[in-house]
Amino acid sequence: MGDETAKKTRKKTPQESLQEESTDVPVDPLRKEASEGAKPSRAKKDYDIAIFMGWCKGCGICAAFCPRQCIEMDEDGSPVVTQPDRCTGCGFCEIHCPDFAISVRARRKKAVGDDD
Amino acid sequence: MGDETAKKTRKKTPQESLQEESTDVPVDPLRKEASEGAKPSRAKKDYDIAIFMGWCKGCGICAAFCPRQCIEMDEDGSPVVTQPDRCTGCGFCEIHCPDFAISVRARRKKAVGDDD
Amino acid sequence: MNEQATTGRQVLLQGNEAMVEGALAAGCTFFAGYPITPATEISEVMSVKLPAVGGTFVQMEDEIASMGAIIGASLAGAKSMTATSGPGFSLMQENLGFACVAEVPCVVVNVMRGGPSTGLPTNVSQADVMQARWGTHGDHPIIVLAVSTTKECFDITVKAFNLAEKYRTPVIILSDEVVGHTREKISLPHPGEIEVIDRIRPNMPPEWYVPYEDNSRGVPPMGIFGDGYRYHVTGLVHDVRGFPTQRPDEIVPFLNRIHRKISQHFFDILMVDEELTEDAEILVVAYGSVARSARRAVREARERGVKAGMMQLITLWPFPRQILEPYLSRVKAVLVPELNMGQVSREVKRINQGATRVETINRIDGNLITPEEILVRLIKM
Amino acid sequence: MNEQATTGRQVLLQGNEAMVEGALAAGCTFFAGYPITPATEISEVMSVKLPAVGGTFVQMEDEIASMGAIIGASLAGAKSMTATSGPGFSLMQENLGFACVAEVPCVVVNVMRGGPSTGLPTNVSQADVMQARWGTHGDHPIIVLAVSTTKECFDITVKAFNLAEKYRTPVIILSDEVVGHTREKISLPHPGEIEVIDRIRPNMPPEWYVPYEDNSRGVPPMGIFGDGYRYHVTGLVHDVRGFPTQRPDEIVPFLNRIHRKISQHFFDILMVDEELTEDAEILVVAYGSVARSARRAVREARERGVKAGMMQLITLWPFPRQILEPYLSRVKAVLVPELNMGQVSREVKRINQGATRVETINRIDGNLITPEEILVRLIKM
Amino acid sequence: MAEVTKLIHKYLRHDKKFPHVWCPGCGNGIVLGSLIRAIDKLGYEKDDVVLVSGIGCSGRLPVYVDFNTLHTTHGRALTFATGVKLANPNLHVIVIMGDGDATAIGGNHFIHAARRNLNLTAIIINNNIYGMTGGQYSPTTPYGALATTAMYRHIEHAFSIAELAVTAGAAMVARGTVYHANMLDKLIEKAIVKRGFSVVEVVSNCHTQYGRRNKLGGAVEMLRWQKDHAVRVEKTAEMGEEELADRFTIGVLVDRDLPIYTEEYKKIREAARAKMAAAR
Amino acid sequence: MAEVTKLIHKYLRHDKKFPHVWCPGCGNGIVLGSLIRAIDKLGYEKDDVVLVSGIGCSGRLPVYVDFNTLHTTHGRALTFATGVKLANPNLHVIVIMGDGDATAIGGNHFIHAARRNLNLTAIIINNNIYGMTGGQYSPTTPYGALATTAMYRHIEHAFSIAELAVTAGAAMVARGTVYHANMLDKLIEKAIVKRGFSVVEVVSNCHTQYGRRNKLGGAVEMLRWQKDHAVRVEKTAEMGEEELADRFTIGVLVDRDLPIYTEEYKKIREAARAKMAAAR
Amino acid sequence: MGYRYEVRLSGSGGQGIIMAGIILAEAAGVHDGKYVCQTQSYGPEARGGASKAEVVISDEEIDYPKAIKPDLLLAMNQKSCDAYFFDLKPEGTLVVDSTFVKQIPTTRAIALPFTQLARAELKKEMVANIVALGALATLTKVVSLASLEAAVLGRVPPGTEELNRKALETGINAAKLYMQGH
Amino acid sequence: MGYRYEVRLSGSGGQGIIMAGIILAEAAGVHDGKYVCQTQSYGPEARGGASKAEVVISDEEIDYPKAIKPDLLLAMNQKSCDAYFFDLKPEGTLVVDSTFVKQIPTTRAIALPFTQLARAELKKEMVANIVALGALATLTKVVSLASLEAAVLGRVPPGTEELNRKALETGINAAKLYMQGH
Ligand SMILES: Cc1ncc(C[n+]2csc(CCOP(=O)(O)OP(=O)(O)O)c2C)c(N)n1
Ligand SMILES: Cc1ncc(C[n+]2csc(CCOP(=O)(O)OP(=O)(O)O)c2C)c(N)n1
Ligand code: SF4
Ligand code: SF4
Ligand code: SF4
Ligand code: SF4
Ligand code: SF4
Ligand code: SF4
Ligand SMILES: [Mg+2]
Numbered sequence A, B: 001m002g003d004e005t006a007k008k009t010r011k012k013t014p015q016e017s018l019q020e021e022s023t024d025v026p027v028d029p030l031r032k033e034a035s036e037g038a039k040p041s042r043a044k045k046d047y048d049i050a051i052f053m054g055w056c057k058g059c060g061i062c063a064a065f066c067p068r069q070c071i072e073m074d075e076d077g078s079p080v081v082t083q084p085d086r087c088t089g090c091g092f093c094e095i096h097c098p099d100f101a102i103s104v105r106a107r108r109k110k111a112v113g114d115d116d
Numbered sequence C, D: 001m002n003e004q005a006t007t008g009r010q011v012l013l014q015g016n017e018a019m020v021e022g023a024l025a026a027g028c029t030f031f032a033g034y035p036i037t038p039a040t041e042i043s044e045v046m047s048v049k050l051p052a053v054g055g056t057f058v059q060m061e062d063e064i065a066s067m068g069a070i071i072g073a074s075l076a077g078a079k080s081m082t083a084t085s086g087p088g089f090s091l092m093q094e095n096l097g098f099a100c101v102a103e104v105p106c107v108v109v110n111v112m113r114g115g116p117s118t119g120l121p122t123n124v125s126q127a128d129v130m131q132a133r134w135g136t137h138g139d140h141p142i143i144v145l146a147v148s149t150t151k152e153c154f155d156i157t158v159k160a161f162n163l164a165e166k167y168r169t170p171v172i173i174l175s176d177e178v179v180g181h182t183r184e185k186i187s188l189p190h191p192g193e194i195e196v197i198d199r200i201r202p203n204m205p206p207e208w209y210v211p212y213e214d215n216s217r218g219v220p221p222m223g224i225f226g227d228g229y230r231y232h233v234t235g236l237v238h239d240v241r242g243f244p245t246q247r248p249d250e251i252v253p254f255l256n257r258i259h260r261k262i263s264q265h266f267f268d269i270l271m272v273d274e275e276l277t278e279d280a281e282i283l284v285v286a287y288g289s290v291a292r293s294a295r296r297a298v299r300e301a302r303e304r305g306v307k308a309g310m311m312q313l314i315t316l317w318p319f320p321r322q323i324l325e326p327y328l329s330r331v332k333a334v335l336v337p338e339l340n341m342g343q344v345s346r347e348v349k350r351i352n353q354g355a356t357r358v359e360t361i362n363r364i365d366g367n368l369i370t371p372e373e374i375l376v377r378l379i380k381m
Numbered sequence E, F: 001m002a003e004v005t006k007l008i009h010k011y012l013r014h015d016k017k018f019p020h021v022w023c024p025g026c027g028n029g030i031v032l033g034s035l036i037r038a039i040d041k042l043g044y045e046k047d048d049v050v051l052v053s054g055i056g057c058s059g060r061l062p063v064y065v066d067f068n069t070l071h072t073t074h075g076r077a078l079t080f081a082t083g084v085k086l087a088n089p090n091l092h093v094i095v096i097m098g099d100g101d102a103t104a105i106g107g108n109h110f111i112h113a114a115r116r117n118l119n120l121t122a123i124i125i126n127n128n129i130y131g132m133t134g135g136q137y138s139p140t141t142p143y144g145a146l147a148t149t150a151m152y153r154h155i156e157h158a159f160s161i162a163e164l165a166v167t168a169g170a171a172m173v174a175r176g177t178v179y180h181a182n183m184l185d186k187l188i189e190k191a192i193v194k195r196g197f198s199v200v201e202v203v204s205n206c207h208t209q210y211g212r213r214n215k216l217g218g219a220v221e222m223l224r225w226q227k228d229h230a231v232r233v234e235k236t237a238e239m240g241e242e243e244l245a246d247r248f249t250i251g252v253l254v255d256r257d258l259p260i261y262t263e264e265y266k267k268i269r270e271a272a273r274a275k276m277a278a279a280r
Numbered sequence G, H: 001m002g003y004r005y006e007v008r009l010s011g012s013g014g015q016g017i018i019m020a021g022i023i024l025a026e027a028a029g030v031h032d033g034k035y036v037c038q039t040q041s042y043g044p045e046a047r048g049g050a051s052k053a054e055v056v057i058s059d060e061e062i063d064y065p066k067a068i069k070p071d072l073l074l075a076m077n078q079k080s081c082d083a084y085f086f087d088l089k090p091e092g093t094l095v096v097d098s099t100f101v102k103q104i105p106t107t108r109a110i111a112l113p114f115t116q117l118a119r120a121e122l123k124k125e126m127v128a129n130i131v132a133l134g135a136l137a138t139l140t141k142v143v144s145l146a147s148l149e150a151a152v153l154g155r156v157p158p159g160t161e162e163l164n165r166k167a168l169e170t171g172i173n174a175a176k177l178y179m180q181g182h
């Protein structure tokens, strides 16, 4: 399924990069201490962004609000992961997808002996 | 009917005369100017206090709250006008009787020529 | 089905929309409602059209409030209406009883959907026929009419207002999901072509007005708030002046009168549409959307030599016993197809008293009975 | 009237109070209500007694809420009840339909007073019999029982809970102002003397539980919230798992099952009390407070040589056709005295199908029919 | 003060059996008096006044007075009144309700009427109990009190009727008492002339069902209690928290101008007419 | 953030046909996610959670999730929930309602549930419209907006759901948005653990029936609007009237401790037992 | 059909008529072990106005619960005496409170001043109903005095037992005096 | 019985099926002066899912309002083609949108790419329904083209008249081409 999701690249408009800064989602006002600790680190890490097209209804929320513009809507109105590398794993797309159609997961690097 | 209402005299208890001062009814908070002008004058004036026994249910409100103790409850539980002379025509009894059974009226003095 | 008039404006309308046109033609100036599938379009179209004719639409907080509001509006002189479906109709029952006992003309539309409870909101049903008669507590008189086409949605709505005004009573129109949502071309008659009846108002001096006094029609003239005939309106059983009473000699004449005013005028109130009944051996009794299937089936049966006849009930309550009874002793059998478990058929059996055979087709799966289902049965009968 | 047991505690109770005792004896632990004459005492006594046995009483904001609350409580495992009179009963209709369709056991008491609308709040009536059957929209199954004495208020309330639990259905008890307010000496049976039935609970592993699956009884075992059998409860028509459906092949079996579960057990559900019926030439069919007058009249008629018989209906719905029918072809006439314009008599006529003569006495002035009225008629018949 | 009773009698329905049904000393009679005086003061024609009530002891009020009177179903008075007013905005529509009637079964209609801001006047006789059915607790029965359905003690919290009206959007909200009957005349008068939805909560006494059971005495004692515990809203500014703790305010609590429904609806009619004309 | 969807899937009813019935981008799905995460965080057993809803698009929410679920009648969810909770106070009872469901037909149950202070959690998905029936105005539709029953413009004033809850007596009242979904998780979690009646008003989007007609765009634009117009309640102190004019607050608005009904009722049971014992 | 004795108690609201009916029914039913039915009628509201309570006593189950032709009528005021006297069985007993009933419709009536007795001897007009019950039981033997006392004490508010016991006695004595004088 | 022609239009929610049904009915009824009945079916909710609209056209009053055996079936997607094809009258006409219907159940079907045409020629997928209507009218003469155009222009949102007129034309031309090719 993940294959289907990453078939296009996209252009970034200036206006969209503006949004990047202003997103306020990951901050938890109720438990500030806790969430501050959990802030996604800027250290490079890889994520798998899987979109389950069977449930996705193409609303565009993931694409519009991804602070890193990883996702774009194609001309059929379907979301496509265009820049998976930029993903910070912030989870916005995952918790805002009304159809539980996105899953973002830290990529598992095969390590020696890690073969179960 | 008025006859029925004035057949007893009453004793005034100290506690009741206290009440006399504290009643706050005739003051109209919404139109203070107006009501201040209409304050019952201390000048002596006579009133007829009529109680319509057909409607009176003997609740005792008139007797309990008359600031001048003009009315008293008899032992059958009926109100009796005992001291009509003290009445200032304040109207408390009239507007508080839940049964519209009291009417207080300035006594009409027969004047010369006033015979219609 | 009456001949389609061709003089008026030709339009394509849903049944629900045609009801609005009918109501406006009858002089309705007040509508209070609460949305519910499949009746919502009535509210929506009313909200657009009523203000344009100087009337008032209001969406209330629920159906109880809607029913209360149309009674209040009627007492203040408006011809008033509400529309709902099963769940909302259940909620209206208490205030509907008030309208009966206080004799307040108004029109209540129930576009039936599948029940009970939330049931099948977007499917057709005819399972509220008994509720329309017995839904509120206490013995009460009521008029209930059923519609089967867009044209009837117009015509019968006009009739409903007329009957409500004439007899000072709530009139219920039972429509259903198929009738409400089907679009048909109809000709809207010109205003002059429609008979519109208004409530009779008192004309004696106000001091002489006795608001609930009996007369030969059983329908006292109705004062409206503000017109100088002040009186008391209550849901308590009341005397001729409108004041609450517990005296048997006042209760009985009152309750009898409000029933009599309907029952004695049955020839005016009972409406059916007959086709091929004269020589029928099998009588199909149907109403609402099913009457359409039945009519087709009857025609096809005739083509195949089965002597079927079609009796479409427009008035459901009071039950058209006087019209139906003569047939019962004459026909070989009666067939009652309905979208319920047997409600009108129950009444047919009640009045039948063993005279003929009564069969039923009961479909409860949310779909309309097809002509074929009826035809197959007619051929077998 | 059954023989009065003499073993238990002797007490003087109003019918309304005896209902509370009956409910507690049947295991009722939850009551939600809203006061209304003449049912208020049921709430009041419940509010005093329920907390003492660890149960819960709550006065809700209205009757709609009361009906909602008892359904919720039942789903969470309580035997629950509410009590009202006509106006409140009208308001309960929507949620009553929910209980029917979601198959939630509960008991609803309607202590009938004069209607329609506010009507005659402190007078007796029996005019809600048809409403009890047809008050909510959509075809729905229901059990309705009627009581005539304080003792029956106790006994039939126990029965009502038992039937509700056994068949997963709301059971309505129709009492009336006379029965509710009359004080009688009765013996309260000891707990051991009373049969108490509880709903059948699922015992398969939760994964296998199919909450609305049919079985020979037509009554699926009932999971309760919190017991590990999680499932979905809805007022929409649903499939065997409880999920909403619009598929005809799921709708029809479901609706048929909820009707069948009542109709196929009619011998368990139908209750009447017969006296002198074996050789009766005139059968008096009565229920509620009127049954008391009728019973006296029948006895007096016998003393005067009139072969009258007494058939007291305890189950009103489903209508005890199976019990009544055999008599109809046997007796010279049936007399149905009622405090309404003819509701049970309507049913008697429906099943009669011309077999015998059906006469009625209908009193609607707010007072009980006297034995004399009935006797006079019996002698004339 | 003379002629007050005469004035009242001008409005009473004498063909209705007096004395009225209420218990001796019941505040309902006092409210009826205030209402009549207020309307008389305004000089309205009887024909132009519609008095609507629900069910309860308070609900019996309209039957005694010679206006267009409408005694509806329990809790629904405001819905009927809404219909009356919308059908004929020239009528002065006044709605009398009990605390149970207005805030138990009728609570929803109450908040929605306030929100909708029709030009109606709602007078709520708050006696803290269901009087007519015999003393069951109402939404305004105080925490800890006794009632026939709270024989151990009441564990629910009471609504403030006035606050509810304010939050829901009423244009004017006032509170009075039957003891302060003169003031009540004025509050009712002001509420009636107010353009928009106006509410007068009247603190009243049901000694029969509430006072006795809660050892608050009879009518006299309960009126005295009102006298001792009511504080004019103008005076509250000067008073400390503690002083106010056990007391309640009377007077006009809120008075604000909001667009009223019938005026707004006139504009809708114009818009509709314009649109229909354009379509033709 | 990983595993979030996996977590969600643990709770979804896969035998129920997915994707769900809601329109593309409908906030209901986001609320469902928040609710599941909040409950998961609390570690409650599925068996101990009861999810109750009324009728509306929002009312379809419980069918998708594997708790004890109860889809009641329109407006009545809180009454059913009251029965559930009173019959078994150990259950965590959460009620989902739409704005129409909770404050139009269900307004009375809402204010009474708040007053009664049972330990229930009410989540109200406020999309300012009747979604399911096709876009008629609700009690929260803004003045001036368009709706299928207000095609000229809406002339009624909107309720503030949160304020109504506060006035009626709720123990905790919060407001969130579907845009601020992380915060919503926390608000719901806090509301569930709160002892007493807690309310979370969720500002959501019905672009299909409300957004489009009012030129507010689709789901994306409406979420963006939420982002731009919501202000954390903690920040409002620093802000001027003007700055706040066009905005709404989110966060915990009220949190207070009041005696809760089931605890109080335990005392009633003791009193009743003592009295009965004494009578014997 | 078996023995059936019908009692109607009547007066105005506030005279304790209903309570008297309940006590009488409890005495006859629970304490004397008879079958018993007690009913009452309401005015337009549950409060005020005229008051009427009926008790039917029998040795078998009671069908019709109301009085058909009372055997015993107690009238505590004039209005109820006028209203109900003609319902009385020809051979029935009429007992009136002579404090309020001044026009007695039959010479066979038993007139005793219950209210005056209550006022004078017990200083509580309130217990006139209990005085009347004591007299009724003594005059007609409809219930045993022991049962009546037990029923009274079971129903009255705690703290008023002594007062009510005395009230009963007052009624019993008045009736005895009357019977002796007869 | 008279002439009765039944049309079923089907597809998925969002393809404008219902609107197409209404326009067809209006063209036949109001403009062509026939009797006409238009119905539709709803999913569990008023939104989304499959969509079906039927139009019955007759020269006399129409009794049963739904299609019994359609004379003409338009299937705008595969699912509806599969679901409804077998209801079609033996001699009935099947028209499919070949953009979405890939498996055609009969060789007699008329396959035209309505959606592709709308996208390509009109840049608005939305008007595929109008393209289809133009083709249907041309292929079957169920309504006159003049009536259809009048009906379309009466129902579409103001400002889109030109677009819709073009869409109609596109459909008409496609059908003509098809018929020539046939
Ligand atoms: C639907 C309905 N439910 C219940 C009742 C019974 N009922 C009549 S009055 C009343 C309460 C009255 O209380 P309130 O409104 O405070 O008026 P009050 O008698 O105290 O003036 C109730 C519950 C009714 N008439 N209708
Ligand atoms: C008694 C009753 N009246 C009306 C309806 C119809 N109805 C279903 S949902 C709804 C409104 C839904 O609006 P809201 O509560 O805001 O939920 P949303 O669909 O917006 O989530 C209505 C009026 C009904 N089901 N029952
Ligand atoms: S948010 Fe979800 S449903 Fe919407 S486009 Fe993205 S994946 Fe699809
Ligand atoms: S997790 Fe965050 S950064 Fe990664 S795709 Fe989703 S929204 Fe974009
Ligand atoms: S206030 Fe009126 S009713 Fe009360 S005692 Fe005085 S006169 Fe009688
Ligand atoms: S008018 Fe005033 S002073 Fe005179 S009797 Fe009445 S209350 Fe007393
Ligand atoms: S019961 Fe209470 S409210 Fe009713 S009349 Fe008596 S005192 Fe007034
Ligand atoms: S109609 Fe509105 S609330 Fe309903 S699913 Fe669609 S977007 Fe959501
Ligand atoms: Mg009250």
Ligand SMILES: [Mg+2]
Residues within 6 Å of the ligand: F056, F098, F099, F100, F125, F126, F127, F128, F129, F130, F131, F138
């Ligand atoms: Mg909504």
